[in-house]
Amino acid sequence: MSLEGKVAIVTGSGRGLGLAYAQELARQGAAVVVNDVDEATAFDAVASIEALGGRAVAVVAPVGPTDTAKRLVSTAVETFGGLDILVTNAGVLRDTVLWKMSDDDFDTVIDVHLRGTFTCVREAATYMKDHGVAGRIICIGSPTGQRGNFGQTNYAAAKAGIVGMVRTWALELKRAGITANAVIPVAATAMTATVPYFAAAVEADAAGEPMPAFFRHDLGFGTSDDVSGIIAYLASDAAADVTGQAIGIGGDRLQLWSHPEAVATAYHEGGWTTEALHDGFAEAVGDLQPVGEKFPPLPEDLQRS
Numbered sequence: 001m002s003l004e005g006k007v008a009i010v011t012g013s014g015r016g017l018g019l020a021y022a023q024e025l026a027r028q029g030a031a032v033v034v035n036d037v038d039e040a041t042a043f044d045a046v047a048s049i050e051a052l053g054g055r056a057v058a059v060v061a062p063v064g065p066t067d068t069a070k071r072l073v074s075t076a077v078e079t080f081g082g083l084d085i086l087v088t089n090a091g092v093l094r095d096t097v098l099w100k101m102s103d104d105d106f107d108t109v110i111d112v113h114l115r116g117t118f119t120c121v122r123e124a125a126t127y128m129k130d131h132g133v134a135g136r137i138i139c140i141g142s143p144t145g146q147r148g149n150f151g152q153t154n155y156a157a158a159k160a161g162i163v164g165m166v167r168t169w170a171l172e173l174k175r176a177g178i179t180a181n182a183v184i185p186v187a188a189t190a191m192t193a194t195v196p197y198f199a200a201a202v203e204a205d206a207a208g209e210p211m212p213a214f215f216r217h218d219l220g221f222g223t224s225d226d227v228s229g230i231i232a233y234l235a236s237d238a239a240a241d242v243t244g245q246a247i248g249i250g251g252d253r254l255q256l257w258s259h260p261e262a263v264a265t266a267y268h269e270g271g272w273t274t275e276a277l278h279d280g281f282a283e284a285v286g287d288l289q290p291v292g293e294k295f296p297p298l299p300e301d302l303q304r305s
């Protein structure tokens with residue numbers, strides 16, 4: 001598999017998962033437009049790719065506004081002669097419970113993740129369509145967007161919205177031969193390093209040791225490098241038929257998420273009036289759906305606090 005001759009943009013690729021994606025795409029032969037709001041990490045990321053013999057350029061700008069999306073695409077085209085792959089990865093967290101979440105907490109997260117994904121994909125897909133490029137759009141979701149999570153109203157909205165947009169783009173871009181997929185990663189990064197549940201894994205990683213099998217296998221939690229392979233695979237010619245999917249990856253685990261579907265269907269002649277629902281709702285729908293992520297209890301030797 002080679003991405004030789006391809007050009008990629010990876011947003012938020014100064015550090016963490018984005019950096020791993022940019023490095024893996026470059027390792028497979030793609031030229032990469034690195035993007036971050038943090039200038040130092042963006043330039044370090046470019047240097048790390050060049051040190052491995054790859055080609056990269058940095059665009060230091062906040063994802064969200066259309067102007068940044070236009071700059072990213074024009075930099076790819078002017079520096080490397082085109083655009084084949086877009087990975088929308090930039091992200092921030094402003095976690096707090098609903099009743100404490102400010103307008104600013106909500107807007108900031110929606111702006112970077114949801115609007116940033118929309119503006120970048122609109123710009124990239126338009127370029128790809130206009131130039132007959134069978135491009136690859138890879139958007140980053142989260143388990144929180146799939147199932148909800150305590151303290152993450154803003155993030156859940158943004159990440160669920162991203163997967164919703166991906167389903168729509170898979171339909172709209174199919175005729176142009178452009179694929180659109182969501183990757184649902186889990187990895188040890190600055191974003192997850194402070195979660196107490198993952199402490200033993202983060203500790204092992206920091207010490208340069210392999211993470212315990214419980215994390216890698218049972219939880220699908222590993223390093224950023226464990227996630228980067230799926231990005232390069234989806235970007236490749238081999239994945240031309242993979243579109244509209246939400247693919248979970250982390251540690252040793254790969255998953256295909258289902259899209260929402262009706263799990264119970266019942267009919268009531270004349271329609272479901274309030275009275276009919278009062279009498280028949282429980283029987284009609286059966287078992288209710290659980291929400292939130294299901295974490296197994298941490299084995300005792302992996303508990304840290």
Ligand SMILES: NC(=O)c1ccc[n+]([C@@H]2O[C@H](COP(=O)([O-])OP(=O)(O)OC[C@H]3O[C@@H](n4cnc5c(N)ncnc54)[C@H](O)[C@@H]3O)[C@@H](O)[C@H]2O)c1
Pocket residue numbers: 011012013014015016017018035036037038041061062063064088089090091092112116140141142143184185186187188189190191192
């Ligand atoms: N780490 C995980 O387990 C996990 C799980 C699910 C989803 N994700 C998602 O993966 C992506 C990367 O997460 P990470 O863990 O590497 O986080 P991270 O905080 O380590 O990296 C995010 C990067 O995005 C940059 N950034 C922030 N706002 C930006 C903006 N407006 N424009 C450009 N760059 C911006 C940051 O400077 C940083 O370099 C995010 O979308 C995150 O929501 C991560």
